[in-house]
Amino acid sequence: MLDDTPPVRPRKPYLLRRKALRHILPWMVIIGIFVIWEIVVRAFEIEQFVLPAPSAIFASGWEWREPILVNAWQTFMTTVIGFLLAVLVGLLAGIAVGSSSLMYDSLYPALIGFNSIPKVAVVPILVIWFGVGTIPAIITAFLIAFFPILVNVAVGIATVEPELQDVLRALGASRWQVIRKVGLPRSMPYFFASLKVAITFAFVGTIVAETVAANKGIGNLMLVASSRFEVPLAFAGLLVTSVMGIAMYLVCAAAERRMTGWAMRGADAPQAAQG
Amino acid sequence: MKFVDLDRVSLRYGEDADGTLALHGATLRVATGEFVAVVGPSGCGKSTLMKVVTGLWPPTAGAVVVSGREVTGPLSIAGMAFQNPTLLPWRTTLANVMLPLEIVQPHCSRLRREWAAYLAKARDLLALVGLKGFEDHFPWQLSGGMQQRASLCRALIHDPSLLMLDEPFASLDMFTREELWLALQDLWLARKPTVILVTHDLREAVFLADRVLVMSARPGRIIAEREVTLPRPRNLDGTYEPYSVALVHELREHISAARSTAA
Ligand SMILES: Nc1ncnc2c1ncn2[C@@H]1O[C@H](COP(=O)(O)OP(=O)(O)OP(=O)(O)O)[C@@H](O)[C@H]1O
Ligand SMILES: [Mg+2]
Numbered sequence: 001m002l003d004d005t006p007p008v009r010p011r012k013p014y015l016l017r018r019k020a021l022r023h024i025l026p027w028m029v030i031i032g033i034f035v036i037w038e039i040v041v042r043a044f045e046i047e048q049f050v051l052p053a054p055s056a057i058f059a060s061g062w063e064w065r066e067p068i069l070v071n072a073w074q075t076f077m078t079t080v081i082g083f084l085l086a087v088l089v090g091l092l093a094g095i096a097v098g099s100s101s102l103m104y105d106s107l108y109p110a111l112i113g114f115n116s117i118p119k120v121a122v123v124p125i126l127v128i129w130f131g132v133g134t135i136p137a138i139i140t141a142f143l144i145a146f147f148p149i150l151v152n153v154a155v156g157i158a159t160v161e162p163e164l165q166d167v168l169r170a171l172g173a174s175r176w177q178v179i180r181k182v183g184l185p186r187s188m189p190y191f192f193a194s195l196k197v198a199i200t201f202a203f204v205g206t207i208v209a210e211t212v213a214a215n216k217g218i219g220n221l222m223l224v225a226s227s228r229f230e231v232p233l234a235f236a237g238l239l240v241t242s243v244m245g246i247a248m249y250l251v252c253a254a255a256e257r258r259m260t261g262w263a264m265r266g267a268d269a270p271q272a273a274q275g
Numbered sequence: 276m277k278f279v280d281l282d283r284v285s286l287r288y289g290e291d292a293d294g295t296l297a298l299h300g301a302t303l304r305v306a307t308g309e310f311v312a313v314v315g316p317s318g319c320g321k322s323t324l325m326k327v328v329t330g331l332w333p334p335t336a337g338a339v340v341v342s343g344r345e346v347t348g349p350l351s352i353a354g355m356a357f358q359n360p361t362l363l364p365w366r367t368t369l370a371n372v373m374l375p376l377e378i379v380q381p382h383c384s385r386l387r388r389e390w391a392a393y394l395a396k397a398r399d400l401l402a403l404v405g406l407k408g409f410e411d412h413f414p415w416q417l418s419g420g421m422q423q424r425a426s427l428c429r430a431l432i433h434d435p436s437l438l439m440l441d442e443p444f445a446s447l448d449m450f451t452r453e454e455l456w457l458a459l460q461d462l463w464l465a466r467k468p469t470v471i472l473v474t475h476d477l478r479e480a481v482f483l484a485d486r487v488l489v490m491s492a493r494p495g496r497i498i499a500e501r502e503v504t505l506p507r508p509r510n511l512d513g514t515y516e517p518y519s520v521a522l523v524h525e526l527r528e529h530i531s532a533a534r535s536t537a538a
Contacts, residue, residue, distance in 0.1 A: 163361045170329050171378040171433075172351025181377070185365045262365040262413055 052232040061236035067221065072240050075206055075218040078134055079244075082141025083202040090146040090198070091191065094153025098187065099179050104158060115147045120208050127213040136213050141205035145198040152194035156187025189263040192256035199248045203241060277340075278437065278469045279305040279328055284337035285494070286323055297323040298334070299494035308467040312474055312484035314526060316534045320495030321473040322358050325439050328471065329353045341437065351379055354435030356443045358473075360422035362414040368425050369410040372397045375433040382433055400428040403458055405451065420446045424455070431462065438470045444479065453511055456482055460508060477523040478514050481505075487522075489529040492536065499529045 034054045040046070041053040048056060061068060097103050097111075119140055126136035160183050168178045210219025218237045225233040257264070281303040288295045297320040305311050313321055326332040327339055330346040339346040354375065362371045376382040376393055386393060401410060404424040414422055427443045444452045460483060463470060474480050480487045481503055489499040501522060505513060513519055 163357070163359060164363060166326075166331055167357070167361050167363070167374070168378065169349045170331055170353060170355040170357075171375050172349050173378045177378060181374070182363065185363070188365070260365075265413075265415055 049229050049231045052235055056232045057235045057239060060230070060232035061239065064233055064236065068218075068236060068240055071216060071218050071221045071237075072244065074134075074216045075203075075210065075241070076244055078137045078210075078217060079141050079199075079202045079206045079248075082138045082205065083145050083199055083248075085138070085142045086145035086149055086198055086202065087195070089142070090149025090194075091153055093146075094150045094187070094191075095157060095179065095184070097150065098154035098157030099175070099183060101158070104154065111147070111150070119144050119205060120212070123209050123212045126209070132213045132215065134214070134216070137206045137209035137217065137219075140209035141202040144205035145202040148194045148197045148201065149191065152190040153187050156190035157183040160186050189256075189260045192252065192260055195252040195256070196249055199252055200245050203245045203248075207241060277304045278307040278309070278342055279303065279471070280338075280340040281324075281328065282338045282340075284327055284334045284339060286320075286327055286332060287335045288323075296494040298327065299496055301327075301337075301490075301496040303488065303497055305469055305471060307469055310463055310470045310472070310483060310485045312472045312480035312487045313490060314474060314477060314480050314487060314530060315490030315495060316492050316530060317475070319490045319493050319533070321490060322441055324490075324495065325355070325441050325471065325473060329355055329437075329439055350437070352435055353437040353439055354430035354433060354468075355439040356423075356427050356430040356441060358441040358445070360414070360419075360426040362417075362422055362425060362429075364414050367411050367413055368401065368406060368417065369394075369397055371414065371425060372401060372428045372432055374429060379433045379435075397428070397432055400431060401425070404428060404455060420448075420451070423447065427455075434466065434468075436468050438468045440470065440472045442473055442475065445475070452476075452479070457511070459483065464508060477526050478519070480526065481519050481522050482509055482511070482514050487526060489526060489533065491533045498533060501526065 038054050041051060052060075097107055122143065123136055123140055126139055130136050130139070157179065164182050164186070165178055168182055173181070206217065207219040207222075210217035211223050212219075214220045218241055222234045222237040225231070225237065281301055284298055284301045284303075285296070286298040288297055301320075301324060303324075313324065315321055323332070327334050328341065328346075330339070330341075330349045333347070341350060342352065362368075363374065366374070373393065376386050382393070398407075398410060401407060404427060406421060406424055406428070409417060409421065409425075414425075417425065423443060423446055427440070430438060430440065430443075444455055447455070456479060463483075472480070472483060477487075484503055487501045487503060488497050489501075490496065491498045503522065505518065
C-alpha cells in the first residue's frame with residue numbers, strides 16, 4: 001500500500017462515557033445523600049423535631065409552598081440587590097486598590113481588619129440605623145460579598161506582568177488606558193472566580209440578617225418555623241436556600257466560561273472581548 | 276538631521292550600586308529615515324538599549340533625545356516589537372495587531388469611522404507575514420514563530436516613524452526569515468521610517484541595514500560601526516557576494532573580540 005497514513009482512530013468510547021458521567025455524577029451524589037439520610041432517619045427512628053427525614057421535609061415544603069415561595073422571592077431579591085451592589089463596589093474599589101501600590105499598601109490592613117468583623121454582630125447596629133426590614137439584609141449581604149470581589153480584582157490588576165504593561169506603555173498609553181486594556185481583562189478570571197464565592201456569601205448574609213432582624217424572607221420563615229417546632233419546614237427553608245445558591249452559582253459559572261474562555265483555553269473559546 | 280541621539284547613556288537595573296549595570300557610556304546617533312542594526316553578544320544590553328530609546332526605562336546617566344526632544348517618558352511615535360512576542364492572551368491575533376490603533380493618535384479617533392479600512396490593513400499585514408487564516412486564533416493557538424510574526428505586525432500597523440525591532444526574526448526558519456527581510460525592506464523603502472533592529476544574525480544585519488553597530492559585552496556601549504554601501508533594493512544573492520561576506524566576517528571578529536575581553 002502506498003498510502004501509509006494510519007487510519008483515524010475513533011475517540012476512545014470510555015472518554016465519551018466519562019464525559020457523560022461527569023454531568024450525571026453531581027446529581028447522583030445529591031440523590032445519594034438524600035437516600036442515605038432517609039435510611040438513617042428511619043433505621044435509627046430519629047425524632048422528627050431532631051432530624052426530619054427528606055420525605056417529611058419535601059412533604060412539608062409542598063404543604064407550605066405558598067409562604068415558602070413568597071419568602072424565597074424576598075430572600076432572592078434581597079440577595080441579588082446586595083450582590084449587585086457588592087459587584088459594583090468591589091469592582092471599582094478593586095481597580096482603585098490594585099492599580100496603585102500606594103492605595104494597596106495603605107488600604108489593605110484596614111480592609112483586612114474590616115473583613116475580620118463577624119457580620120452577624122453588625123446586624124443589630126444596622127437595625128438601629130435602618131430599622132427592621134429589607135435594608136439591613138441587603139447591607140449585610142453586600143458587606144459579606146464585596147470583600148472577595150475587591151481582593152480578587154485588586155490582585156488580578158496588581159499582578160499584571162510588566163511585559164504586558166510595556167506593550168501598552170511603549171505606545172504612549174495613559175495609566176488609565178493601561179488599566180483598561182491590560183489590567184482589567186487580565187483580572188477578569190479572578191473577578192469571575194470571586195463572583196462564585198461572593199454569591200454564596202451573599203445568601204449567607206441575607207439569611208443571617210433575616211433571622212435576626214426581619215419579618216420576611218426565608219431566614220424569618222425558618223425562625224418562626226423552629227419556634228413552633230415545625231422542624232421539617234425549617235429544613236425545607238434550608239433546602240430552598242441551597243437550591244437558590246446553586247442556581248446563582250451556575251449563572252456566575254456560565255458567565256465566567258463565556259467571558260474568560262481565553263484563560264481556560266477552552267475549545268469553544270469565545271471571540272476576544274474588545275475594549 | 277539626527278532622529279535618535281543618545282549621549283553617553285548608562286543604565287543600572289535596581290536601586291542600589293550592586294544592581295546590574297547594563298549600559299555604560301553608550302553613544303548612538305541615528306539619522307531620520309536611517310536603518311540601523313545593532314549586534315553584540317548575548318546579555319550585553321541590546322534590549323536595554325531599545326527600552327532606553329523608547330523611554331520605557333529612564334537612563335541612570337546621560338541624555339536621550341528623540342526627534343529633537345528629550346525623552347522623559349514612553350514615546351508615542353514608536354512601534355516596538357519586543358524580544359518576547361508579548362501578545363495579549365485575551366485577544367485574537369487580529370485584535371492584538373489592531374491594539375496600537377486604539378491607543379495612538381490620529382488612528383485612535385479615526386478607528387471607528389474607518390474601521391473597514393483599518394481592518395483590511397491589519398489583514399493585509401498578517402497575510403504579508405504568512406498568517407492568513409489565523410486572524411481569529413488566540414496567541415496560545417499559535418507557534419512561537421507565528422506569535423513573533425504577529426508581534427511584528429503589531430509594531431507596523433500604526434505606521435510609526437520610529438521602528439524598534441528586537442530580534443523580530445529570531446525564532447523563524449531561514450526561508451521564512453529571508454522572505455520577511457524582503458518584506459521589511461519593501462516597507463522601509465516605501466515609507467522610510469527610522470529603524471533600529473537588534474539581531475544576532477550578521478547576514479541579516481548586513482542585508483537590511485545602512486549601518487551596523489557593534490556593542491561591547493556588558494556593560495554595553497557601541498564599540499564599532501560599519502556602513503553598508505550596497506545599493507537598494509538589495510537582493511538575497513547579494514548576501515553571498517564577496518562584499519557582504521567580508522563585512523560579515525569583519526563584524527564577527529568585532530563581536531568575538533568583545534566577548535573575549537569580557538571573559
Ligand atoms: N528588568 C531587568 N531587571 C534587572 N536586570 C535586567 C533586566 N533586564 C535585563 N537585565 C540585565 O541587563 C543585562 C542586559 O540585558 P539585555 O536584555 O539588555 O541583554 P540583550 O543584549 O538584549 O541580550 P540578548 O541578546 O540575550 O537578548 C543582562 O545582564 C540582564 O541580566
Ligand atoms: Mg535582548
